Each structure stands twice: as C-alpha cells, then as structure tokens.
Amino acid sequence: MWRLHQFTLCPFSRAVRFGLLEKGVVFELVDCLPWERGETLTRLNPAAQTPVLENGSLVLADSTTILEYFDETVEKAPLVGAGAAERAEARRVAQWFREKFYAEVTAPLMRERMWKRLVVRDMPDGRVIREAARACEAHLQYAETLLMERRWLAGPTFGLADIHAAAQLSVADYLAGVDWAGHGQVKQWYQALKSRPAFRVILGERMEGIRPPAHYDDPDF
Numbered sequence: 001m002w003r004l005h006q007f008t009l010c011p012f013s014r015a016v017r018f019g020l021l022e023k024g025v026v027f028e029l030v031d032c033l034p035w036e037r038g039e040t041l042t043r044l045n046p047a048a049q050t051p052v053l054e055n056g057s058l059v060l061a062d063s064t065t066i067l068e069y070f071d072e073t074v075e076k077a078p079l080v081g082a083g084a085a086e087r088a089e090a091r092r093v094a095q096w097f098r099e100k101f102y103a104e105v106t107a108p109l110m111r112e113r114m115w116k117r118l119v120v121r122d123m124p125d126g127r128v129i130r131e132a133a134r135a136c137e138a139h140l141q142y143a144e145t146l147l148m149e150r151r152w153l154a155g156p157t158f159g160l161a162d163i164h165a166a167a168q169l170s171v172a173d174y175l176a177g178v179d180w181a182g183h184g185q186v187k188q189w190y191q192a193l194k195s196r197p198a199f200r201v202i203l204g205e206r207m208e209g210i211r212p213p214a215h216y217d218d219p220d221f
Helices: 010-022 037-046 063-073 084-118 127-148 160-172 185-195 195-204
Strands: 003-007 027-031 052-055 060-061
Touching: 003 010, 003 037, 010 063, 010 127, 010 160, 010 195, 037 052, 037 195, 063 084, 063 160, 084 127, 084 160, 127 160, 127 185, 160 185, 160 195, 185 195
Parallel strands: 003 027
Antiparallel strands: 003 052, 052 060
C-alpha cells in the first residue's frame, strides 16, 4: 500500500493528495515535520522534504514527479491535457504556482505565521506579510486574466495547474494571506474546487496551534 509522508500545511503534499484522491489511489498518511529531519523521512528523501510517497521498494519524491507518475500509470482523471499544446500549458501554469507563487506568497506566510509561531516562538515580521499580500494580489490578477478565457487555469478541463494552484492558495488562505475581494472569476473557480470531494477532505484538516479564517472551508466563502 502507498504511504504518503506529509504535513498539513505543506502545499506540495496537498497537491499530491488532491491528485491521488481525484485518481482514486488508495494511500495511508504519515504525518511528519520536515524541520525535525526524522530518520524515516531523511532515509527516504535525503533532502528531508515532503511529500514522499513509498510502496515497498518504490520511493517517489517531489510533487510534480509523483503526480506525473500517476498520470502515466492510472488512466482515471487525466491531469495534464489532451494534446501537446494543452500539456505544455498545464505544466507552465502549474510551475508558475508551484515555484513563483510559493516563493513570493506561500513560503513567506509559512515562515512568518507558522514557523515563527510553532517552532521558533518569535513575532512575525509585518513588512514581510504585507509584501506577500501584495504579491498574492498580483497573482490573483494574473489568474483572473487566465480564467476570463478558460474554464480552468490551463484550458477547458480540470488538471495539474488547478491542483498546484489550489494547493498553494489553500495554504496561503489558511494563514489569512488571501484577499478574495474584487476577484470574481478566481472566487468562482475556487468555489468549484472547494466543492470537489477530494479537496474538501484536505480543507477539513487543521494544523495544531493555528486556526484558519472562518471562510476557509466554506464553499460560499
């Protein structure tokens, strides 16, 4: 049986869980905190980063690697698009959120509102939080432009880009870092995601010591 090593507010773990649930893959959760560099996590992935998925001798690390592995091996709910152009766009938009949004929004918020609170017991830096909020606004505006022309972020069907974007946005939203006002297209898209059973499982979980905003798992905001 597959075992997924993850922690609740890891956006990359969330992306993998979302994709696996959509594809109907059965797996067991193993919660861990990467900063503790536990023996098992470090043995499976010397980088001591989540997510890591294992099944016997097969070990997969990195959210993109894991999701593409299952897109190649499980026919149900294809995630990367029907043709070469759609697949290229899906990967481009997924990378935007996985790397750029994470670096500018999710990572700073996790550092200031999760790491400092739970690990080092320090006060958050308001300047960093404000910069993350400005960056988030710019990313939401970009998503708006995409969704004005498409049903989903990368094209006509739900897929990889939506999964990575939802994973990053959900962590930022959990940490009260997303202002949804004025972003009707993005809200409509995110409402559709909130209603998907696979995503609702993830939104129902909580990180001990941190409460999300009241709207966090409400499909109607």
